[in-house]
Amino acid sequence: MSNANEYQTGLKEYKCDTEPRKDDADAVEVTESLVRKLPKVELHCHLDGSMRFETVLQMAEEQKVKLPSDDTDKLKKLLQPGFDCKSLVDYLKAFDITLSVLQKPEALTRAAYELIEDVAKENVKYIEVRYSPILHQLQDMNLAVILDAVLEGLRLGERDFGVKSGVIVCGIRNIDPKFSMRLAELSVAYKNKGVVAFDLAGAEEDYPAREHQEAFHLVLKNNINSTVHAGEAYGPESIHQAIHYCGSHRIGHGTRLFESGDLLNYVNDHRIPLEICLSSNIQTKAVPTFEDHPVRLYYDLGLRITLNTDNRLVSDTNLTKELMIAHQYYGFTLDEMKDVIIQSFKSAFLPYREKRQMIREVLLELDNF
Template identity: 55%
Template sequence: MPTERKETVPLEIIEKLPKTDLHVHLDGSARLATILELGQRYKVDLPAHDLEGLRKAMHLGENVGSLVEYLKAFDVTLRVMQTAEALRRIAYELAEDAAHENVRYMEVRYSPMLHTRRGLRLTNVVEAVLEGLRAAQDACGIESNVILCGIRNVSPESSLEMAQLAVAYKGRGVVGFDLAGAEYDHPAKHHKAAFQLVRDNNINVTIHAGEAYGPESIAQAIHVCGAHRIGHGCRLRENGDMLHYVNDHRIPIECCPSSNLQTNAVRDLASHPLKLYKDLGLRVTVNTDNRLVTDTTVSKELWLCHTQLGLTFADLKQIIVSGFKSAFLPFHVKQQYLRKVSDELAAFPDDVAELLSAYPTTKRADATLA
């Protein structure tokens, strides 16, 4: 006899929930139409000159087999992100898109040194992005801050320069420092001076680790560079001792399930360690990584956790709360968010049948995602 099919929560209900996005790259989250338009305006050579052609050329949402292949899409987006106007617009549109799915708080990360090809000063880059995010906050109500990035596969001296920028803009919209880029063969310890500087200035640290390299990368991020959060962390499960250290010290994991599938960090979504981490009590957050390159939203990532990983609706609500707990925000601001969001989430029943009765939807949960 066929097993009874459990009813699942539709995507559009998850879109109603208040959310965070703590791991989202500016240069991986531009609108495709905006890239085309800016390419024409600035006479930039793009691999295609129509939406579908560009989507295929950039392999958006596709499994590309490795992190190195995944990062090639950024070669395209960065070509049009070299003016203050473009940076303001892309930052604004990212926040606007997030607000449309009820993301309340977002931390946008990028590396200013990648946006200076047309002569912008590093300070111009930082201020243009902050202007775009502040304009979106005024228009849409979404609060956004910035995490500046060093790049693993660029020089440690460049990372130190980005760290100096983070120090200069602390309290002015920059809330953290990150190390991104190709992980394999580019250890975080080479960039130790940058992390020493930001920690000396009491700036939050998050580091991409355990995505394209093993748990040793996570240990180095935490013990050598002082990471307060870990980006991705897929391979943490390979070292139980390290896993329990992360759990005991409440170090949040910024999970990005669909991105991890694209880069071959996980075999398939069903084998993603997020559920294991959640069941063990780790502080797990769910994020987009790159809204354009991964072709996703926070709501879609949570929906996939529900439908592909078997997380309950109550689990999703707990993960959302973890996102607000893990934000690089002052304690009292975080408390205010948590009180408000907890009250809002409590209005959504945990029981799926009751939930669907209270919030009737036009689409079923198993409908194909556009």
């Protein structure tokens, strides 16, 4: 039986694997322009964290919304706290700004459409876009209007850029669980109409997932997929609750899973995918530095890992950058990147037949690299 210490020891051995691995001496050189061209899938991307900076400014002007600073540089620093950020709670402050301009249907449609345009530029074939409709009700939009507006932006994006997508509705840990229930009901109403899963986001510490389990039970009883942000700002107990109290099919982050060898084996044995977001994890201090991240350990142990941006604006990243970080800090070769890409497609909340077809096409495209 493994224990946490064994894995922690293992993690130390894997730290800072910046040199090319010995057996990959002849591997193809990995460059940013090559990685940008690889077909990709993104499973963990927040709409309200992934707007364009210029769009936030334009929307604020159009809607006469007062932003916290008139100085563009200061505002950018507030929206992109970077690696000076102190914690998840600190990181989440940027969302007060983006949410202030996302209170109208046309703003939500535009944000969704632009996100699809952006991801198309790095050859993303399919993206699951998540957000919490409850946070867009400052001007009394109802939940259906809020969801329809985003679905319309995604539909127009697919029409113009060919990227398929699905919505993940987020309950929020630090908001009364009765609202999670309303969002779960909304997910049921929109099953097969654009919503592919239900999630729990927000402040993890002090707000356990089990308090929202009624919402997850409703979702599960209706055969809807679920994922939970867990093991990001709290330990493996949080991941345990996500899986065993909420029935989560994937784990958002799972950064601290390595602290429990037993749970890690369970996650591995059940092929529960981890939605890993490297830049975000350093910024929120889920781990102190890139060198401390367990992604290499997870991959080598055979865990099903996926790489994601979390928030393209707030983390100042894209999927190409995240894959390049995996290469530069953890020695992921091109073949390993391709493997992670296929693992990510396998982890998508898509109907099996559709997913199988998509994977066939992606494998053919990956053969060109």
